[in-house]
Amino acid sequence: MRSPADTTSVSQWTIGVLGGSGLYAIDGLKNEQWVKIDTPWGDPSDEILFADYGDVRLRFLPRHGRGHSLTPSAVNYRANIDALKRAGCTDLLSISAVGSLKEHYVPGHFVAVDQFIDRTFAREKSFFGPGCVAHVSVADPICPRLSALAAQAARSAGATVHTGGTYLAIEGPQFSTKAESALYRQWGCDVIGMTNMPEAKLAREAELPYATLAMVTDFDCWHPDHGSVDVASVIAILQQNAATAGEAVRTLCETLSGQPRTACASGIETNLDVAIITPPDARDPELVAKLDAVAGRVLNV
Numbered sequence: 001m002r003s004p005a006d007t008t009s010v011s012q013w014t015i016g017v018l019g020g021s022g023l024y025a026i027d028g029l030k031n032e033q034w035v036k037i038d039t040p041w042g043d044p045s046d047e048i049l050f051a052d053y054g055d056v057r058l059r060f061l062p063r064h065g066r067g068h069s070l071t072p073s074a075v076n077y078r079a080n081i082d083a084l085k086r087a088g089c090t091d092l093l094s095i096s097a098v099g100s101l102k103e104h105y106v107p108g109h110f111v112a113v114d115q116f117i118d119r120t121f122a123r124e125k126s127f128f129g130p131g132c133v134a135h136v137s138v139a140d141p142i143c144p145r146l147s148a149l150a151a152q153a154a155r156s157a158g159a160t161v162h163t164g165g166t167y168l169a170i171e172g173p174q175f176s177t178k179a180e181s182a183l184y185r186q187w188g189c190d191v192i193g194m195t196n197m198p199e200a201k202l203a204r205e206a207e208l209p210y211a212t213l214a215m216v217t218d219f220d221c222w223h224p225d226h227g228s229v230d231v232a233s234v235i236a237i238l239q240q241n242a243a244t245a246g247e248a249v250r251t252l253c254e255t256l257s258g259q260p261r262t263a264c265a266s267g268i269e270t271n272l273d274v275a276i277i278t279p280p281d282a283r284d285p286e287l288v289a290k291l292d293a294v295a296g297r298v299l300n301v
């Protein structure tokens with residue numbers, strides 16, 4: 001029998017959306033119900049909105065909570081990913097506000113990022129640990145299939161979308177200094193945010209294909225012709241873009257509706273096959289039990 005943690009042979013799309021700053025709901029869905037999901041990692045940021053759009057199931061989680069009460073460091077990323085997996089998600093789409101580190105990525109544009117640099121340091125970054133050690137590859141942290149579908153959906157919703165780009169994740173909650181911003185530009189980074197790491201790493205550990213639509217809200221603080229970023233200007237841009245983001249999600253669902261889901265060619269849904277190094281007889285049963293949703297497919301729990 002297929003383990004609930006195994007999404008390889010699930011033929012219905014269940015898209016989990018992690019809504020970032022400014023995106024606390026999605027309009028136009030059917031059969032909406034907010035559901036509390038318990039996880040062994042603590043509380044997720046909020047209840048999850050279960051809804052349908054055509055044949056597609058949608059699971060929406062506002063990353064900072066509906067009242068935006070959680071800082072990027074206080075988000076329980078493990079609980080969020082575990083809860084979305086328990087909610088049956090086959091794929092995860094992050095929608096995130098970012099600062100631009102490039103002249104031609106202007107506020108209002110979207111970027112379908114494909115790489116990350118993780119400069120966060122005060123967060124739980126793995127489901128695994130003493131008693132069950134795993135090393136997954138995040139060489140290609142984004143699912144190319146979902147990313148292409150999301151980018152196309154955002155274009156159809158009217159957005160200017162750049163394909164590919166490196167997202168630099170900082171701990172926050174403060175924005176960067178000018179020296180930091182200049183350094184990240186020298187590193188070749190394209191956009192800057194505070195939340196997609198370790199979220200993307202944890203999604204990979206949970207064998208969930210993950211993609212990000214980054215919404216550019218500001219030029220951080222490096223641009224000589226623009227003042228430094230502040231929340232009011234970020235929110236002003238987000239208010240203009242939230243409707244486009246919602247439309248992108250609905251368009252994505254419309255595209256997928258009626259299409260049976262097949263396993264990802266990239267092998268993301270089976271990446272734990274080659275990642276767990278602790279042999280079965282040396283595993284901590286308590287940790288193994290906590291990994292039921294994330295890794296039950298390979299741990300047989």
Ligand SMILES: CSC[C@H]1O[C@H](OP(=O)(O)O)[C@H](O)[C@@H]1O
Nearest residue numbers: 020021072096097193194195234
């Ligand atoms: C309100 S600006 C800073 C805030 O916005 C971004 O959050 P998210 O990725 O959830 O949209 C950024 O990472 C910061 O958390």
Ligand SMILES: Nc1ncnc2[nH]cnc12
Nearest residue numbers: 097098099192193194220
């Ligand atoms: N400039 C910036 N730095 C970090 N996170 C952000 N989110 C939106 N704009 C940002």
